[in-house]
Amino acid sequence: MPGLIGRKIGMTSVFDADGKNIPCTVIEAGPCVVTQVRTEEKDGYAAVQLAYGETNPKHTSKALQGHFKKAGTTPKKKVVEFKSFDTSKVKLGDTITVADAFGKAQWIDVVGISKGKGFQGVVKRYHFAGIGGTTHGQSDRLRHPGSMGASSWPSRVFPGQRMAGHMGSDRVKIFNLEVIKIIPENNLILLKGSVPGATGSYITLED
Numbered sequence: 005m006p007g008l009i010g011r012k013i014g015m016t017s018v019f020d021a022d023g024k025n026i027p028c029t030v031i032e033a034g035p036c037v038v039t040q041v042r043t044e045e046k047d048g049y050a051a052v053q054l055a056y057g058e059t060n061p062k063h064t065s066k067a068l069q070g071h072f073k074k075a076g077t078t079p080k081k082k083v084v085e086f087k088s089f090d091t092s093k094v095k096l097g098d099t100i101t102v103a104d105a106f107g108k109a110q111w112i113d114v115v116g117i118s119k120g121k122g123f124q125g126v127v128k129r130y131h132f133a134g135i136g137g138t139t140h141g142q143s144d145r146l147r148h149p150g151s152m153g154a155s156s157w158p159s160r161v162f163p164g165q166r167m168a169g170h171m172g173s174d175r176v177k178i179f180n181l182e183v184i185k186i187i188p189e190n191n192l193i194l195l196k197g198s199v200p201g202a203t204g205s206y207i208t209l210e211d
Contacts, residue, residue: 006088007210008033008105009056010193012116014203018184018194028184029199031207032191033102038094039075039083052089054100057081057206082206103188106211111180112193115208116201121172125149130166176200 010033017027040053057080061069064079072079076097094100106112126132126149134146149168152161182196193209201207 006105007054007084007086007208008100008102009036009054009082009084010034010102010207010209011057012199012201012203012205012207013192015198016194026184026196027198028194028196031193031195031199031209033193033207033209034105034191035099035101037075037077037080038096038098038100039072039077039080040085041091041094041096042085043091049087050089050091051085051087052091052094053083053085055080055083084208086210088210101188102186102191102193106183106186106193106209109183109211112183112195113177113179113210114181114195114199115175115177115210116199117205118172118174118176118200119202123169124171125168126166129168129171132166 010031013030013032015027015029017025019025034056036054036056038052039055042049042051042053044050055072055075055077059079059081061079064072069079074096121128125147127134127147132147132149135148135150136142136146138146149166152165152167178200181199184194184196186193199207
C-alpha cells in the first residue's frame with residue numbers, strides 16, 4: 005500500500021536500543037476508507053481515492069453525501085487520491101489501516117501545509133540583512149528591503165522580486181523520514197524528526 009491520510013498529534017522522543025534519545029513526530033494515520041477506484045478504461049488513469057476524518061453531514065454537500073453513501077461510509081473531512089495503488093487489490097468501501105499501509109515500510113514521504121506566519125517583512129521572510137547599521141543618521145530603515153531595481157530602465161519591478169508578503173501556509177513535502185515505530189491498535193505512526201504543519205493538521209503519508 006503506497007499511501008494514507010493522517011493527522012499530526014504532536015512531537016515526543018523515544019529511546020532506541022543503544023539508549024540514544026530520538027526526537028519524533030506522532031501521527032494518527034487512518035483508518036481510511038476507499039471512496040473511489042479510478043481505472044484507465046473509465047477515467048483515463050489509475051488511482052485510489054481515500055477519505056479520512058468524521059464530519060457532520062450538514063456540513064457536507066448533497067453530491068458528496070451521495071458519493072460517500074455509494075462507498076458505504078459516513079461523510080469524511082479529508083479526501084485524497086493516490087496514484088501508486090494497485091487498483092486490482094482494493095475495492096470500494098475497503099478500510100485501510102496504518103498496519104496495512106506501512107507494516108513493512110522503513111522510510112516515508114510526508115506532505116503537509118506549513119504553519120502560517122501572516123504578513124512578514126523581507127528580513128524574516130527571506131533573511132535579508134537590512135540596510136546598513138544604525139550610524140550615518142539612518143534611523144528608520146534598518147529592516148527595509150532596499151532597492152527593488154533600476155530607476156531609469158526598464159522603470160518597473162521585475163517579476164519574482166523578493167518583497168514583504170504572506171508567509172507560510174505552503175504545501176511542503178519532506179522525503180525519506182525514518183519510521184521509528186508503528187502502534188496499530190491506536191492507529192499511530194512515529195516518524196523521526198519534524199513534520200510540516202500545526203498540531204491537528206492533516207498529513208499525507210506516502211511509502
